[in-house]
Amino acid sequence: MTDNESKNIKYSITKYLSMREHSHHELLQKLLAKGYEQALCVERIKQFQEADIQSDLRFAEMIVRSRVAKGVGEQRIRHELNQQHVADELIEQAIAEQEIDWDELVLQVAVKKFGHKPAKDWPEQQKRNRFLQYRGFSHEQIRRLESAF
Template sequence: MSEFDRKIIIDAITRMLARREHSYSEIVRKLTQKGIENEALLPILDAFREADIQSDERFAQSRARALYLKGKGPRVIKLDLQQYGVDEGYVRQAFEEIEADWFESAKTAKVKKFGAFFETDFTLRQKQKRFLQYRGFYQEHIDYAVSNE
């Protein structure tokens, strides 16, 4: 690999990480799509990781926090992080870091979409439950959110 190729790879990684955190596998995927070979990319990316410039842990925390603030539930957040190739340990750490109250988050998402009143119509209550399932909440969170308490 020439010094010019090395500079191109370093510049590409730096530009990506300057905008936002990226996971290791996301960077590899994006740069291989641009035609950069893994043999040239991986040693440089490993150096970024060792220097703590690229961190899957920071990526997981920022991504989980962003999705939580958008009203997404734990199931959706976990699947999203897995799609980015984040290790399960970092996913657990991210959940601990955001200190989420999933019950209140589900209730907030329900209130924002449907209002604060208790729905007595079975069909409309099922619609609320499907919405919260789609958002990634577990059944106990959904039951809390649509209850009349």
């Protein structure tokens, strides 16, 4: 039973990782949802990590690239990676490696959503700020953007 279950876990992990990168936590949750024993799952995932087949750093890099391409800010990316239980040092490394100009990104997102026109009044400006905060941009980035318009 255990040997067969171990093979099934290995197959499931291989299948998941062949589709896209997954965090350690995400893999564990998917395997537990299938009803596998936690100790076996952790052991198998560790083997994949030691063989450098599963990597939380690669997962974090993938998320950062993907979210930046969609116009998502640093705060929202960090929050998403924290929810996946990715270590803070790996998050820092993944973000630093991308060399992202956050001010340029917030400008691109704002122009795409609102055009090149400045806000006509205070409520309109607040609406824009809320949108950009929701997208994960900091108050400082949004304030610098306001001065660019």
